[in-house]
Amino acid sequence: MEARIDADRVAPSALGVAERIQARRPQMSSAMAKIAALLLEQPTAPLELSITELAARAGTSPATVTRFCRLIGYSGYVPLRVGVAADVGRGDVQASWHTDIGRAFDPEDSSRDVLHSLLHAHTRSVQATASSVDLEQVDRIATAIAGCAHLDIYGIGGSGFMADEMQSRLYRIGINAHAWSEVHAGLASASIQDKHSVAIGISNTGRTRETIQMLAQANSSGAYTVALTNSPDSPLAVVAREHVVAAAPEEYLQPDDLSAKHSQLFLLDLLYLLVAQRDFSRTTTKLAASAMAVLPHRRSARSRPRPVETAAVAASRSTDAPGNESHV
Template sequence: MTSTTTPFAAGAAVGVVNRIQAKLPEMPTAMAKIGTFLLQHPQAPLQLSIMELGEKTGTSPATVTRFCRLLGYAGYVPFRVSIATDLGRSDARESWKADIGRSFGPDDSPRDVLSTLVSAHTRSLEETAAIMDLALMNKIARRLALCSHVDIYGIGGSAVMAMELQSRLYRIGVNSHYWSEVHAGLTSAAIQDSNCVAIGISNTGRTEETIQMLRQAGAAGALTIALSNNPGSPLAEAADLQIITSVHEQFLQPDDLSAKHVQLLVLDLIYLLVAQVNFAQTTAKLASSAMAVAPHRRPTRAEVRADNAASGVPTGMSRRKNHV
């Protein structure tokens, strides 16, 4: 019996319930009473003292101790600790499934995780591209290019998407602002009109603040657009036009990275279509902004060599003072 009296001899990965089930056929009658009771009430030792467990099972504290040792524990205290650990591990895995997802587990290798991510993201991008209404996207792009103002609303992770779209549109000459704070967003939404466009971004389409801001803009007369992964969401229902993306496998909840990637695909498409509509303005704005930030960027090695060659500076030397 040496192998069964060494603590954790059965292996730390084996749960208490599994140990009881394995040993139950060979247990004496008194110990079998304890085993049968614990299979029906596996968490009982967390609430009962050793004496109380003995009373519940019609045995004694000494029998409970022998029972624990038969399972591979030094005594009742290590036995209770193992039950608590099993319970915590179970709760942690359920939390993982709810918060991270079921696509991969906490014990998967980095290669398996990477493969799952690439597969899910690729499929989400392909499915979104397949269902994309290009006529609708072109209509939206033209309205954005010709409107007087664009409001973009997003809360939490979606605020990053809103800021990204605003930054791109603003750089090519589209008057736009993004709002991630509901009071400021509602204030802006209330002063929109029929020459304005308002865009609400939400993965779930159920973010209350985004819905409120988009509805306010619609009530003021703006054309409203919802960007969401949920076609039946309150945000989609509140909008005049809907852009729905496809997320093949949801994980990394609540801000699913694959959801963000397909939304970035949509933002890229909107940006490029608007740039096409305003081609002359776009090229002029991009050239101006590139020139404005050029002095703040270090030149590439090729640019330094070309500059040196044009200035007659020998190879190996650099006109460093011009590239600080």
């Protein structure tokens, strides 16, 4: 019976109801998406409405509400209500800022409070991202990257740094990868892609115009296109063949939430490792070759830096050298 509460389902979690909803949105049907939209707009609705009333307000059925609850990690409507009540309880307490990061920092917060809140927010972002990963999808993308003739990675601003990092890693293991953060150069590259190419667009919101233009051009050219954003309904996701969600449960800094970057790096790391697995021999050979090439530029862990020699010491050494004795 639904009235029975599964203790494991409603135990305190690192993710609140809103974060669970955001993490599972890519797997939701259109009917469930209506429930998600309602709860994100009116978080306390389950405390005020019966399951039948909530279903009617969302334009769906009670059975769909129950399936929705299970999708986001609750066994039914009653455990969902408990989760909502817990979130509201935390939100009503001033001390909740220490455990549930808000959209802005209080100027009175201590450095310890800021540290703990940042850690919690970044951890939640990665946890939400991991919980929504479609492993069949990322395997499919990794296989496409490993076998492609050309890989473009597009990103502007902070996402451009993510693109550069991914390009550098993949290039070292033999993938013909290129990162573009300037739209003219990126569009030129995207225009010469074909069915043997892969293109990845990175944007937290999925609404960066230049990234959308570059990925759309690559898609039109026949490339296998992938969008990496936090929103499955974003314009960037619409123009891509595949969409991978990098969750950012709560935005605490504007305009650039660094917890979103950790989610992006988490997914890019996952893709990199899966690509590396696809051709183990090539990967190890390329990594060994590049490591040997840069080895002369790395200081040995056992070597100690020589002390800086002052002009006076140098002059003294010169005077004391054989053949330079002064005679009176």
